[in-house]
Amino acid sequence: MFSFHYHWFLVLLMGIAIPLLTAKTEKPGEFYPFSNFPMYSTFEPETYYVYVTDGAGKPVAIGTLFSKSPSDVKKIYDRKLSALKPREKGKRKLELSPPLKAEAADETLQWLEDNISNAQRSEMMTLGKLRLHEVVIVYRDGAISKSDVIVGERALAPSPATQP
Amino acid sequence: MNAALSAFQRLWQFFTHCEPFRHARWELSLLRVIVALLVWDTQTGWVAHLDQPLQIPRAILENSQKADIRYESQPHPNGLATWFDFTFLANDHIEKPLRTATAVSLALYVLGVPAALSLLVPMFFGIAASTLANSQGAIGHTSQALHLTLLSLWLAGVWSLWCRWKKKPLPQNYSAGEFEASWARQGIMAGYVVSAISKLFFSEGSWLTSARYLPLHIVKNRDMEFYDKLSPNAVTDEWLPQLMMEHPLWCIVIFGLALPLELFAFLGLCNRRAAALFGIGLIGFHETVTQLMSLSFIFNKILLLAFFVAPWWWIAQWFQKQPAPGVKPASR
Numbered sequence A: 001m002f003s004f005h006y007h008w009f010l011v012l013l014m015g016i017a018i019p020l021l022t023a024k025t026e027k028p029g030e031f032y033p034f035s036n037f038p039m040y041s042t043f044e045p046e047t048y049y050v051y052v053t054d055g056a057g058k059p060v061a062i063g064t065l066f067s068k069s070p071s072d073v074k075k076i077y078d079r080k081l082s083a084l085k086p087r088e089k090g091k092r093k094l095e096l097s098p099p100l101k102a103e104a105a106d107e108t109l110q111w112l113e114d115n116i117s118n119a120q121r122s123e124m125m126t127l128g129k130l131r132l133h134e135v136v137i138v139y140r141d142g143a144i145s146k147s148d149v150i151v152g153e154r155a156l157a158p159s160p161a162t163q164p
Numbered sequence B: 001m002n003a004a005l006s007a008f009q010r011l012w013q014f015f016t017h018c019e020p021f022r023h024a025r026w027e028l029s030l031l032r033v034i035v036a037l038l039v040w041d042t043q044t045g046w047v048a049h050l051d052q053p054l055q056i057p058r059a060i061l062e063n064s065q066k067a068d069i070r071y072e073s074q075p076h077p078n079g080l081a082t083w084f085d086f087t088f089l090a091n092d093h094i095e096k097p098l099r100t101a102t103a104v105s106l107a108l109y110v111l112g113v114p115a116a117l118s119l120l121v122p123m124f125f126g127i128a129a130s131t132l133a134n135s136q137g138a139i140g141h142t143s144q145a146l147h148l149t150l151l152s153l154w155l156a157g158v159w160s161l162w163c164r165w166k167k168k169p170l171p172q173n174y175s176a177g178e179f180e181a182s183w184a185r186q187g188i189m190a191g192y193v194v195s196a197i198s199k200l201f202f203s204e205g206s207w208l209t210s211a212r213y214l215p216l217h218i219v220k221n222r223d224m225e226f227y228d229k230l231s232p233n234a235v236t237d238e239w240l241p242q243l244m245m246e247h248p249l250w251c252i253v254i255f256g257l258a259l260p261l262e263l264f265a266f267l268g269l270c271n272r273r274a275a276a277l278f279g280i281g282l283i284g285f286h287e288t289v290t291q292l293m294s295l296s297f298i299f300n301k302i303l304l305l306a307f308f309v310a311p312w313w314w315i316a317q318w319f320q321k322q323p324a325p326g327v328k329p330a331s332r
Helices: A005-021 A062-066 A070-088 A098-114 A118-125 B002-016 B025-044 B053-065 B092-110 B120-134 B144-165 B176-202 B207-229 B239-246 B248-256 B258-263 B265-269 B272-293 B298-309 B311-321
Strands: A046-054 A129-140 A143-155
Touching: A005 B144, A005 B176, A005 B265, A046 A070, A046 A098, A046 B207, A062 A070, A062 A118, A062 B207, A070 A098, A070 B207, A098 A129, A098 A143, A129 B207, A143 B207, A143 B239, B002 B272, B025 B053, B025 B092, B025 B120, B025 B144, B025 B176, B025 B298, B025 B311, B092 B120, B120 B144, B144 B176, B144 B298, B176 B258, B176 B265, B176 B272, B176 B298, B207 B239, B207 B248, B207 B272, B239 B248, B248 B258, B258 B265, B258 B272, B265 B272, B272 B298, B272 B311
Parallel strands: none
Antiparallel strands: A046 A129, A129 A143
């Protein structure tokens, strides 16, 4: 039987060495293209996602308009919540107060605005506002239920560069 | 009892007896074409047109013109971005020549130029661009298996050149191409083994029981799929997650199978039979997740199909075993 040294080297690198070396970073275990693949390693009895609506309350196609996936938007919002968590000690991310969530939502919407392509920017400006919704999914009383809350919004103002 | 034990031992030997993977030149060429096409997808997104095959050639040839890296900062540096600033990739005067060089390099790779030379630019550009994207605050894993494979192929290519220079034989008397494919397989399976270890570690051993809440994530992912393109097709079979929550044992059994499949994925490195077994098992697992949670895993599936299942190799073996027309099978 011959051994697979390279395979086990990678297992040790991604499974132990990198998680230890990156333990104090924002995302322990992540060092592209190496990862310890933490996603779906635990399942909580509660989960959530975010989506975006315009000034009229109509949902915005995140992938089509911003060329970003809803999953990326959620990760950005989640990271902001994690960063704000120490300001309300003892609370879980989803339990943070509305002002803190609004702060995280504002930064997330700002990120979307900043990273939109020039070709799509004019279309985004017609939306008037961007609102971020947080949808929490739980299993309660024998049924899956969702609660949808607007956590923040940004008015879209044309940047000086785009004004005539 | 002894007969059952003996049968199990024979079965165990059948799947775990280590045999070098021999690849004919045509199979190595095919693997090179598949790897090159997958890497080129990261620049063009042509795989999105798999359901419209006539649009694929156009996407392969034209979409790279539209690709544009726009990140002008790396606010949450990840990986090599901790030490290096990759925002220079957003400069079109650098990005566009690098993309052209990637296309030329991949073409040379397909034509048989050693991986150590031909994969250098695609590997650097691919990993650097993804590192920059992952340094924006959201870590994505879509291309991770592909770039790890690319890195493995390149490292094996460098190692085989070194051995050739030192006049040392490669392990198992592999050719350079066979050695590169071997490291690619080892890299792919390392990802699965680590993923299983993480599941056990982060869930403190209770991954199987916590899998009962997976239907909530099915709802989440399907809704997110809807908000991606506002496609009503994304939200189908809404009754399914509810049914799965009501019967948690289903989730535990269906998804519980994934854990040993990932944890023991290294056994798929032993021989072609085990490779096919684990390859089909993991593709089946990914496809289940795709159907339930709208997560594509397209790179993983194609890499598993190419490097592990390799249906073309089994077909070729079958044809080789067929007697030539007019030749009677030898009597025993």
